[in-house]
Amino acid sequence: MVDLLRRLRGLPRRLPVELRRLLPRSVRARATFAATAVVTLALGGSSVALLAVLHANLLRTAQQAAVEQATKVVETAAVEHLPSILALHGGTSVWVVDAQGKLVAATPDLLARPAVPAPAVPAPAVPAPDVPGPIAPGVAQHPFPRPAGERPWAVGARLQGHEERMVTMSVTGPDGPLTVHANASLREVDAAGDTTGTALAVGVPGLAVLVAAVTWRVTGRALRPVEAIRAEVAEITGHDLHRRVPVPRTGDEVARLAVTVNATLDRLEDAGLRQRRFIADASHELRSPIAVLRTQLEVALAHPDPELWPELLADALEDTVRLQDLAADLLLLARLDAADPVAVELLDLDAVFAAALAARAADRVPIAAQLAHGAVVLGNRTWLTRLLTNLVDNAQRFAAGRVEVELAVRDGLVVLEVRDDGPGIPADDRERVFERFTRLDDARSRELGGAGLGLAIARDLAGHHGGTLTVEPAPVGARLVARLPRADQAEGAVG
Known part of the structure; x- marks a missing residue:
């Protein structure tokens, strides 16, 4: 037939x-x-x-x-x-x-x-x-x-x-x-x-x-x-993504098709909501430094006093750097959402993370690192370095005086832990902190230059390498744990 x-x-x-x-x-x-x-x-x-x-x-x-x-x-x-x-x-x-x-x-x-x-x-x-x-x-x-x-x-x-x-x-x-x-x-x-x-x-x-x-x-x-x-x-149109198709009670292939279509509509609705929220948040984040930068330039034009220019230019440069970092984060998020292929290679995270941490020796909060040998993964060097950098930046932003980085191999997984001695993350907010443009302490984060994208980018980077990133309980401060598959299990994991 x-x-x-x-x-x-x-x-x-x-x-x-x-x-x-x-x-x-x-x-x-x-x-x-x-x-x-x-x-x-x-x-x-x-x-x-x-x-x-x-x-x-x-x-x-x-x-x-x-x-x-x-x-x-x-x-x-x-x-x-x-x-x-x-x-x-x-x-x-x-x-x-x-x-x-x-x-x-x-x-x-x-x-x-x-x-x-x-x-x-x-x-x-x-x-x-x-x-x-x-x-x-x-x-x-x-x-x-x-x-x-x-x-x-x-x-x-x-x-x-x-x-x-x-x-x-x-x-x-x-x-x-x-x-x-x-x-x-x-x-x-x-x-x-x-x-x-x-x-x-x-x-x-x-x-x-x-x-x-x-x-x-x-x-x-x-x-x-x-x-x-x-x-x-x-x-169903772009404004009716909340609608769902009827699922027959037969339990056959047609019913499974309807379930699959509804699941696809769920993902489309979620993606649409995230996109609209992302555009609104990005517009808000970009509007503030642009407005401040414009104000500084208008003040410089209104008061052509050469003695004020160094301070105005320094503030303008700071806001420009903030705009540049935010634009880079937005571009990276767009690339992660598009799942564009990237070059991957066998990496020993011991050496990669040691080099990244050595460049941060003069940071405000010192970093105590404990890196294990044999932590070999299949991934992108730039993205994995960015994963570590975002976690360390987040820990230093809230730490009182200590940040600890530990790299180990457990149960066939490469485990990266970043701990700090700051106020910690409440249990109710342990998933919300990974949402884009989310700040638990908005005033303090703006003062320190955070846009609320660091942990969201870090989780997406871990997911693109076939791993996970979670907030886990700690006696003091915050404890973020990233788990990545080892090289013998990670083939085809990077998307």
């Missing part, structure tokens, strides 16, 4: 335009056409085979009946005189002639017909087949079908237009040499074939029509939920 549907799908490309219009185009019509064609071909072939087998069996039965009746007469003629009327049963006509072709005995159905003498058939000198009963020594028996067009003894070879099968045997007994003819009519064979053929001629088209009607109805009922899903999706 599947192969037939595929051939029907590809057939229109190989046919002229006029014929393409005649082929079914909908799934429902193609399924109905394919099912009906398969059933029709199967029933047609089975009908032909059935008629052939039935005809062969009936012919064999008629032939066997003629042989049995002739054998009975031969067995009787071999030991005694034959009566003029042969009392046989089974519907087979039997007549016996002597060496001169004179009729010796016949079944009652032949006695009422005018007899036509038949030429004597000499008995071949071959061993007789296995015929039960006493056979006179030296008697030869030979059954053979009548040649085409030959008429049997008595009334001709066709009774009311029906073919016959004749068997001839020879025997020598008390009545002398005799020839036994047994003629089996194929009237019943023809009648059975005609009846069966008529029944099949009516039944096969009827079954084909029934299959077409059932397939059309069942396919329509099966595709009705798909049409409902299509209609609902067609009405």
Whole structure:
């Protein structure tokens, strides 16, 4: 069925335009056409085979009946005189002639017909087949079908237009040499074939029509939920992502399709909300430093005092750097959201993180590092360095006087922990801190230059390397833990 549907799908490309219009185009019509064609071909072939087998069996039965009746007469003629009327049963006509072709005995159905003498058939000198009963020594028996067009003894070879099968045997007994003819009519064979053929001629088209009607109805009922899903999706726009398609209770492939479509709509709605929130937050974050920078430039123009310029230029430079960092963070987030491919390599995080931390020796809050050997991952050097930098920047922003960095290998994972001795992160905010532009202490974060993107970027970087980033309980301060797969488990993890 599947192969037939595929051939029907590809057939229109190989046919002229006029014929393409005649082929079914909908799934429902193609399924109905394919099912009906398969059933029709199967029933047609089975009908032909059935008629052939039935005809062969009936012919064999008629032939066997003629042989049995002739054998009975031969067995009787071999030991005694034959009566003029042969009392046989089974519907087979039997007549016996002597060496001169004179009729010796016949079944009652032949006695009422005018007899036509038949030429004597000499008995071949071959061993007789296995015929039960006493056979006179030296008697030869030979059954053979009548040649085409030959008429049997008595009334001709066709009774009311029906073919016959004749068997001839020879025997020598008390009545002398005799020839036994047994003629089996194929009237019943023809009648059975005609009846069966008529029944099949009516039944096969009827079954084909029934299959077409059932397939059309069942396919329509099966595709009705798909049409409902299509209609609902067609009405959903960018402002209606909260709508969902109906999920049928059948639990079949259509129901799973509806669940998948709803899950896709969930992701689209979430992405749309995040995009709108991201645009609003980015606009807000960009508006503040731009407004401050404009104010500083306007003040410098309004007071052309060279003594004020160094301070104004320093403030303007600070806001420009802040704008530059924010723009870089926004571009990185856009790249992470787009899942653009990046170059990856085998990295020993011991060496990568040691070099990154050595460049921060003059930071306001000192960093105590404990880096383990063998922390090899498959990733991007710039992104993993940015992951560490964001975590350390966040810890130094809130630390009182100590930041600890620990790199270890546990349970087949590379684990990076960054701890500080600051106020810590409340349990209710341990997931919210990873949202973009989120600040738990907004005034302090703005003063220290944070835009609320560091931890969001860090989590996305860990996720793109097949890892995770979470906030975990700590006795003092905050404890952020990033877990990355080792190199032997990370192939294909970076997206």
